Every structure is written in C-alpha cells, then in structure tokens.
Amino acid sequence: MRIDVLTLFPAMLDGFLSESMLGRAREAKLLEINVRNTRDWATDKHKTTDDRPFGGGAGMLMKCEPLFAAVEELQTPGCRRIYLTPDGAPFTTAKAEELSKQQHLIFVSGHYEGIDQRVRDAIIDEEISIGDYVLTNGTLAAAVVIDALARFIPGVLGEEKSLTSESFTRNLLDFPNYTRPAVYRGMSVPEVLLQGDHGKIEKWRHAQQLAKTAKIRPDLLNKQP
Known part of the structure; x- marks a missing residue:
C-alpha cells in the first residue's frame, strides 16, 4: 500500500513513522508512506498556503491552489483522497479495515480554520474525524488513521489473532x-x-x-x- 500525507508540518511524523510496528512495516516494504510538505506546491516566493476567509471571521484558511496542485500531482487511478477534519464522519475499526484494502491513499491535513470548501467539493473523496474535539492541525489525525489501518494489512502484525x-x-x-x-x-x-x-x-x-x-x-x- 502507498500512502501520501500532505501537511505543513512533516517533521511531526518523523519519529512516529520510523518506530515500532509502522517502522518495521516500512522496512519490510509492506507500507510505502511519503510525507509531503504542502508548501512545496505554493508558487509565490513566500510559499504562501493560507489567506483570510471571504466574509470575515477568525483565523486563516488554507488556499485552493497548493492543495489542488499537490493532490493532482500525487493521485493515481483509483486512489482514495481523504481530508482529516473534526466535522467529518467518525473513524471506526470498520473504516480502518476498509481503508487497509486500498492500493493508494492521500491524506490531506488541514490547519488554521481548515481548507477552502472548493478543495473539499472537487478533489476529496471522503472526510474523516477521529473524535469530537479540535487539534491544531490534521497531521496527528492522519497518524492515528494510518496506525489503525496498518494493523489490518497482512504481515504488519506479529500476532494476527489479536485482530479478532x-x-x-x-x-x-x-x-x-x-x-x-x-x-x-x-x-x-x-x-x-x-x-x-x-x-x-x-x-x-x-x-x-x-x-x-x-x-x-x-x-x-x-x-x-
């Protein structure tokens, strides 16, 4: 399985993805996980990824252009494009097992007040929430989903019986x-x-x-x- 994580904070995942079960799964080539910095797809000299929301309100909103460019470059036929957000559908064991059967997943990690709705409407297949609370950004939520689904990939767990x-x-x-x-x-x-x-x-x-x-x-x- 291939997983791409789009985030403004790639360093948050460095230790998490290299330790324990996930680290061993990557070494064994059971999982390919690529952490991508969303700023790499910003085109202005300041690598801007956010702007003020139309209509006013607190906080900033992630812009369309870098997210569209990133997802469209990374996506493959049949891949699942997922946005981590508190107002998404609740994440469950059944969903983890379902996602583990996909060949390619792209996780979009929001920040600030979230992402432009046009991104959600046009290039997101599914929106997932890991709980009724708000994090500073979606990177940790992506980590939780990855950890949960990885356990259903054959060979990742040392004791397959524990799944049942x-x-x-x-x-x-x-x-x-x-x-x-x-x-x-x-x-x-x-x-x-x-x-x-x-x-x-x-x-x-x-x-x-x-x-x-x-x-x-x-x-x-x-x-x-």
Missing part, C-alpha cells in the same frame, strides 16, 4: 488481561485464567466484555447482532 479479540472488533470493549506473576501485592489473577480450560476462559472473557461495554459504552450494545 481486541476492543471494537465485535462492537465490544476488550476483556481484562493479566500476565505473571499470578499474585502481586495481594492482587490475584482470576482463577479461571489459571486452569487451562479454554472454553471456560472464552466464556469468562466474553462476559467481562459485555459487562465492561454495558458500563462504559452501552451504545455499542445496540450494534450487537
């Missing part, structure tokens, strides 16, 4: 997990996990998921089949 048992995979939160020692500061691991009966363990874990989801995210229970 973690939070949100079946609209349930994750169950409690424990490791050695079995007793620490008077706190014991639940006995069912120590008996080796995998049927009982699976039932216990599922019950824990239901209880935790009902307490913290009861809205997810309505999505159960």
Whole structure:
C-alpha cells in the first residue's frame, strides 16, 4: 500500500513513522508512506498556503491552489483522497479495515480554520474525524488513521489473532488481561485464567466484555447482532 500525507508540518511524523510496528512495516516494504510538505506546491516566493476567509471571521484558511496542485500531482487511478477534519464522519475499526484494502491513499491535513470548501467539493473523496474535539492541525489525525489501518494489512502484525479479540472488533470493549506473576501485592489473577480450560476462559472473557461495554459504552450494545 502507498500512502501520501500532505501537511505543513512533516517533521511531526518523523519519529512516529520510523518506530515500532509502522517502522518495521516500512522496512519490510509492506507500507510505502511519503510525507509531503504542502508548501512545496505554493508558487509565490513566500510559499504562501493560507489567506483570510471571504466574509470575515477568525483565523486563516488554507488556499485552493497548493492543495489542488499537490493532490493532482500525487493521485493515481483509483486512489482514495481523504481530508482529516473534526466535522467529518467518525473513524471506526470498520473504516480502518476498509481503508487497509486500498492500493493508494492521500491524506490531506488541514490547519488554521481548515481548507477552502472548493478543495473539499472537487478533489476529496471522503472526510474523516477521529473524535469530537479540535487539534491544531490534521497531521496527528492522519497518524492515528494510518496506525489503525496498518494493523489490518497482512504481515504488519506479529500476532494476527489479536485482530479478532481486541476492543471494537465485535462492537465490544476488550476483556481484562493479566500476565505473571499470578499474585502481586495481594492482587490475584482470576482463577479461571489459571486452569487451562479454554472454553471456560472464552466464556469468562466474553462476559467481562459485555459487562465492561454495558458500563462504559452501552451504545455499542445496540450494534450487537
């Protein structure tokens, strides 16, 4: 898979993309991730990428010209062009899995008060929000989406089974997990996990998921089949 990230702050992604799972995936050629500075497509001597919004209002708005030029140069047939914005559709595990099946993704990272609406209307295929809050720019949002979708690319995870048992995979939160020692500061691991009966363990874990989801995210229970 190829991913291009358009951002005014490419250095924000340097460490993130070179460490841990994503770093190994890039080394193994499972992922090609290119971080592009949007200013490289600005044509004036000051590399201007923003201007005041028509109609007034606070803040600045990212201009049409650099974004159109960048996306049109980078795009390939069938690629998915995505804008990260608080007023986009909520990002989910299902969306991460869907995006992981694409051959080429272009992420447009906004800044200031966002981007000119004509960019959104003409060259953006999808708008995604990672939550009901506002960041200083969309670069971190792009990083979150990339990290989540990369886990669905075959070979990226060392333990493929973990995809089927973690939070949100079946609209349930994750169950409690424990490791050695079995007793620490008077706190014991639940006995069912120590008996080796995998049927009982699976039932216990599922019950824990239901209880935790009902307490913290009861809205997810309505999505159960």
